[in-house]
Amino acid sequence: MTTELDAMEVDLLARVAASEDTAALEAVRLEALGKTGVISALLKSLGSMSPDERRVQGPLINGLRDRVAGAIAARKAELEAAELDAKLAAGKLDLSLPAPPRRRGVVHPTMQVMDEMIAIFAEMGFALAEGPDIEDDFHNFTALNFPPRHPAREMHDTFFFPPNADGERKVLRTHTSPVQVRTMQRTNTPPAAPWIPGGQEPPIRIISPGRTYRCDSDATHTPMFHQLEGLVIDRNIHMGHLKWTLDQFIARFFELDGVVTRFRPHHFPFTEPSAEMDVQCDTSGGEVKIGVGTEWSEIVGCGMVHPNVLRNCGIDPDEWQGFAFGFGVDRLGRLKYGMPDLRDMFSSDVRWLAHYGFSAFAAPNPASGLS
Ligand code: DAH
Numbered sequence: 001m002t003t004e005l006d007a008m009e010v011d012l013l014a015r016v017a018a019s020e021d022t023a024a025l026e027a028v029r030l031e032a033l034g035k036t037g038v039i040s041a042l043l044k045s046l047g048s049m050s051p052d053e054r055r056v057q058g059p060l061i062n063g064l065r066d067r068v069a070g071a072i073a074a075r076k077a078e079l080e081a082a083e084l085d086a087k088l089a090a091g092k093l094d095l096s097l098p099a100p101p102r103r104r105g106v107v108h109p110t111m112q113v114m115d116e117m118i119a120i121f122a123e124m125g126f127a128l129a130e131g132p133d134i135e136d137d138f139h140n141f142t143a144l145n146f147p148p149r150h151p152a153r154e155m156h157d158t159f160f161f162p163p164n165a166d167g168e169r170k171v172l173r174t175h176t177s178p179v180q181v182r183t184m185q186r187t188n189t190p191p192a193a194p195w196i197p198g199g200q201e202p203p204i205r206i207i208s209p210g211r212t213y214r215c216d217s218d219a220t221h222t223p224m225f226h227q228l229e230g231l232v233i234d235r236n237i238h239m240g241h242l243k244w245t246l247d248q249f250i251a252r253f254f255e256l257d258g259v260v261t262r263f264r265p266h267h268f269p270f271t272e273p274s275a276e277m278d279v280q281c282d283t284s285g286g287e288v289k290i291g292v293g294t295e296w297s298e299i300v301g302c303g304m305v306h307p308n309v310l311r312n313c314g315i316d317p318d319e320w321q322g323f324a325f326g327f328g329v330d331r332l333g334r335l336k337y338g339m340p341d342l343r344d345m346f347s348s349d350v351r352w353l354a355h356y357g358f359s360a361f362a363a364p365n366p367a368s369g370l371s
Helices: 002-018 022-033 038-048 051-090 109-123 178-184 239-253 307-312 329-337 342-346 350-356
Strands: 204-213 224-234 261-268 271-282 295-305 321-328
Touching: 002 022, 002 038, 002 051, 022 038, 022 051, 038 051, 109 204, 109 224, 109 239, 109 329, 178 204, 178 224, 178 307, 224 239, 224 329, 239 261, 239 271, 239 295, 239 321, 261 295, 295 307, 295 329, 321 329, 329 342
Parallel strands: none
Antiparallel strands: 204 224, 224 321, 261 271, 271 295, 295 321
């Protein structure tokens, strides 16, 4: 029996070594260790042996099985490596195939529009100022001449924080106008943060873009939106300067000559007189066309800074005057680029962004065109 097993082992190991590919090796494996293989038959025969016989034959047969199985596994690894090498050596890389498309990020239209606005106003000599999103009552309302019972001070219009220990309720700023106050106030205390203006002597010429918040949500309102505030304080400033500045801006922003605008009387607590400026448009075709048609779209609130606001900020209204304006940035973007629903702007749908977004390399500058 031993010699028989030895002969079987020599034969099987020789055939394993001689297998030229994985298919040939698999044939040898089935012949030895498959269901009807020779070693499997020997293992089965152990069951019908006497215990004494099994004690002798068991280790011999199992040893044979282990050595043959080990040799097959080793040869298999060898053959697979060789087959992979051969495949790699034979394979060719087709460089003419197009590369799979890469997902690329885009600039959100609101940010693009803000950059466009900043570029235009920067060219007119406006400096950039910023303020905090979480404001106090003084900067958001009181300094801006809001009377105590003004509707904007109501819970249903404005997001208030719970009162702090002193009973003070902070707000999410409802407009960018508090930055006017922060800019005009010349306190000797250092600014609360490096990006909060510490105050400036007149003359002042600033714009302030940023986020604003109100309890509002429909196709033309979102609870968070963006405004861009402008403030000019100087001597002998009048409504003519305001109108010229806004008309210049509108023509450049929409890249249209002779866009017709109109000034409509309005009321803001912080300006007197106050106005809203509308731009001529046509929405009859389902999309907004600027500069044609018989409709008007409101784009900016503005006016001459109220003497009370100047006083509240420590500026003498008999010496200094000024104008201010506040644009809705998202609304301007919607008019220029034709988005149907303002809420889509902030739903973070990548398909919407891919459609309306801008290339990061298309940074707006007035010399090369804005959009
Ligand atoms: N703060 C106003 C608003 O949120 C917009 C505005 C109107 C800003 C007139 C101004 C201004 O500076 O003069 O509706």
